[in-house]
Amino acid sequence: MLAPEKNWWKPMGRMEKSWLTVAFVWCVFLTVMMPLWYFYGKQNVPTETYKTSPADYGAKVNAFVEQYTIGTDEATGFPIVAAPPGSDVYIRASTWQWYPILQLEKGQEYRLHISSMDLQHGFSLQPVNINLQVIPGYDYVATITPTSAGEFTIVCNEYCFVGHHTMVGKVFVTEEK
Amino acid sequence: MASLAPTTPWTEGAKDDYRGCPVTTLKVDMHTERLIIANAVMAVVTLALGGIAALLIALTRWQAIHLLPAVWFYRLLTLHGIDMLIAWIVFFEMAGLHFGSTILLNARHAAPKLAWTGFIMMTVGGLMANAVVLFDPNSNVMFSAYVPMKAHPLFYLSYILFAVGALITVITFFINIVTAKREGRFTGSLPLVVFGLMTAAILATYTLLEGAAAIVPAFFWSLGILAEYDPGIYRNFFWGFGHPAQQVNLAAMVSIWYALAQMTVGIRPVNEKFSRLAFILYLFFINLGSAHHLLVDPGLSFAWKAVNTSYAMYLAVLGSMMHAFSIPAALEIALRAKGYRKGLFGWLRNAPWGEPGFSALVLSMFLFGWIGGVTGVTIGTEQINMLVHNTLRLPGHFHATVVSGTTLAFMGFTYYVIPLIFRKELKLKSWAKWQPYIFGFGMLLTSMGMIVSGLQGVARRNWDITFAGVVPGTVEISLAVFGVGAILAVIGGIMYVTIVLTSILTGPRLEASNLLLLTGTHNPIIDSTKLTDHQMEDKQNQPKGALVLVFAFLVWFAIYYFTNWWLLGRTWFIR
Structure with missing residues (x-):
């Protein structure tokens, strides 16, 4: 002093x-x-990113769901979608849901696209604890290989207004064939 | 106690008044005194508001209690962030800037009208933010208000008012220093504490400008004048404000650490060059840390993230590690020089643990470094951030830095401001003795509860995590630890507010006669001037204990850091 x-x-x-x-x-x-x-x-941390718009991204998600749907989840009524290993898979975030439900195969690589239709969201895959930021207008591509099988949950961990805590999605991973 | 000191003209013909401080013999400009009082009162008021919100949201996250409905949880969480992270801390820092730029330099306040303008803008902005969040159904958007979530235009306006007010106050800091130098109030270099506050003020200047770059467009966007606002760009600018704002807190807190060490133990900085270089490292590198918030964002390259998140090469972290040695070492030398030379830690055993300024200093340093610093560097590691982003580990980290660290140091410092600036006797002294321990221990539990919950995947800013159905049962325990800790910390906070209000609202105005509050009648500041070069360099006084402490810290740091790499290596492959 x-x-x-x-x-x-x-x-x-x-x-x-x-x-x-x-x-x-x-x-x-x-x-x-x-x-x-x-x-x-x-x-x-994935770096691959493309500029997109909610309309363009929504169209891609719909085409993807149409092509690869294998069933419907009873609890949510959402389609369960299984694309072949190595392909592009899509998840759409919006208030307050993750759409659709993906089915992946353990040990196989996928190009996972994530974007938002409205607000910012947080992709938090549990319990493996992988967390990524989801921003509208940005198509974020994570190349992932599940190393464990079972049922996984996507929690939204970026506050997206009052229904934020109800925004929960699912990913299924099957054993290696 | 001495009677009121007469106020005599500052300079021939000038209107400014000052009084002489009987304890420190420094000149106290009456404008500065009133400005410090006003800013400190607003700081305590906003701390009380934020503290009420803290209790209610902590009791909601404690899953077994789950007190508030969802909307109120999000509303009070927004309020808590604004009142604590912005209002309480910045008001206190503004008081600190007025103090450092005048009293410590024996100088007058050269721009009191400007300073009051700043204060009024900050007050209006701060109260307006509270009102908008409480009464507008769309403005519970959190402190960070991520675009495209749209709050009421007045929400952004309140931020702008507060920030411009703070910027004006920061400008008066520079005006004061230049004036003091011109008028020859001090010669040579600035005292170390003022040097640290100057670091904080420079950081604050560009922090607030970046805040304007984020919030001003958001204001026009909320009015519909600006049609689109890219959320990625907003994040970049917002954290260009939000993260450096915490580094302002850091620089201000470290300055207060040096001040408390001198006021309670009578230290002399071991090496002025060493401590000042550490502040300069903050100045040059710490602003890069805004990247910490963007590590798992789309659109940014690995190289950009890695260079920025590491502050070029952890050079700002190096600055903190230098202070982490320099302050304990100075304490050790000063205490050894008093004769407490037994063993490695005899000096620590004989330290004034009953003096609130000392216990606040030590607890603040310990919790800031061992919990806040270590977790901060680890989660700011580019890849490891994937495990942490937006989980409760994050608030766990910054409650250890900005609450256990900065807030606790500021609380400890307040107890000396009351007799020296408010010129009131400190009441409830025995409360003041225990308050830092209760608050510090409560915050330790709070941070640990949050960190352990976050490690298990619990999201931050989330009203009810059981919706997800994935949380393991052990989360119930860690969230309960967080809840219990928060209750203890709130008790510590209530004690602090009660001590401050009781002291300033009751009893007559009294000139202080003693610097220490509880542990003696000697004046450590005067003691510090008597520490000779010979004593500083005496072999028996060398800070061996402090060196052992920092090496123990490094070992703990390495353990936590590598455990996180190990955890990362167990998750899914991703690139």
Whole structure:
């Protein structure tokens, strides 16, 4: 709180120097971890994005559902859609639903498209805990490979007005064939 | 206690008045005193409003109680964010800027009218935001108000009013410093605390300008004048405001840490260069952190995210790690110089734990660093963010930084503002002794409950997670820990507000006669001037204990960090 002496630009002590060095090395290490995982890790944040509009995206989702529907979910009445491995699969977010219900196969790769028809939403796949931001006008493509089978839930984790907590969807993953 | 000090003319022919502070011998400009009082009162009022909301929303998220209906939950959550993250903290910081730019420099307030204009705009903006959120059915849009969710135009206008008011106050800070220098009120460099506040003020300037870039278009969009507003662009600008705003809090909090350390223990900064360089690292790199909020957004490349989220190369984190050593080391040297030299931690055992400024300082530093800092760096790692984005782990992190850290430090500092600026005797002293512990422990439980719930996938800003039907039973326990912690913290908050109000509303005006509130009659600021170079460099006074503490911190940091990579490696493949 008091003014420093006139010449305060003094060499650092031994302890400051050693802590500064260790802390700096740790910072460099934290930095390097990200590109390392980018090249060698299996879980990276998707970057593939296309500009779209709610109308265009909605049309794509409808065409996709029409082509690959294999049944109807009893609880919601939503179509269950199973596209062949390697293909583009679509999920549409809107207040307050995830549409349609996807059926995937464990160990197979899919190009998962996500976009919103209205507000911003949060794609939160549970219990594997993968979370992505969903923004209207942006078609976000995540190339995913399920490594576990069973029934998974999509929770909306971006506040999208008063019905937000009711926005819940489903994904089924079958065992490897 | 001494009687009221006479106010004498500041300079020949000038209207400005000052009084001499009997405790610190500093000159206190009467304009500054009134501005600090006004800003501090508004800070405490908004803290009380936000605190009521805090209790109600925490009791709603505690699934076993689940108190509020959904709409009220979202409404009060919006209110809580605005009152706490914006109003309480910024009002307090504005008081701090007035203090740092005049009293600490023995200088006058050069622009009181401008400062009052700023204060009135902030007050109108802050109260208007509360009213709009409470009474307009469409304005429960959260603090972040993501476009295209549209609130009432007055909602955006209240943000603009508040931000412009704050910007005006920040400008008066610079005017004061330039005037003080010109008038020769101080010579040489700024004191370290003012240097830190200057860092905060520079950060605040561009933070508020970016806020304008986000909110002004949103205002016109809500009026229908602007037809479209790209939500991705809004996010970028909004967090260009929202994240650096937290770094303003950081720089202000660290300045207050140095001040509290000097006021309660009588430290001398170990190396002015070291501490000032750490502030400069904040200045240059911390603004990149706005990318933390966009890590799992569409449309941005890996390189952009990685460079920005790491503050170029964690250089702002380096700044915090430097302070994390520099302040405990200064405390250790000052205490060792008093003779507490036994073992590694004898100085810590003999520290003034009953002095609220000291306990608030230590708890604030510990919770900020060990919980807030470690979780913050980890979840700001590009890939790891996929596990964390918008889960309760996020509020878990920032309740450890901005509440356990900043708010607790500000609370501790308030107890000294009451006798020194309000010139009232601090009442309920025994409450003040325990308040930092109760609040700190409550916030520790709150943050931990949130973090552990978020690790299990619980979403933030969500009225009822049981709809999803996926949460494991253990979430009930972690949400209950969060709830219990919140109740304790609210009790600590009520104690704080009660102590402040009782002190300032009752009893006569009294000149302070003592700096310490509970632990003695010596004056640590004067003690600090008596610390000689020889004592600072004495082998027996070297901060070995502080060095052990920071290395222990690093080990904990590494454990938490690698556990998260391990968790990431277990989830689905994604690219």
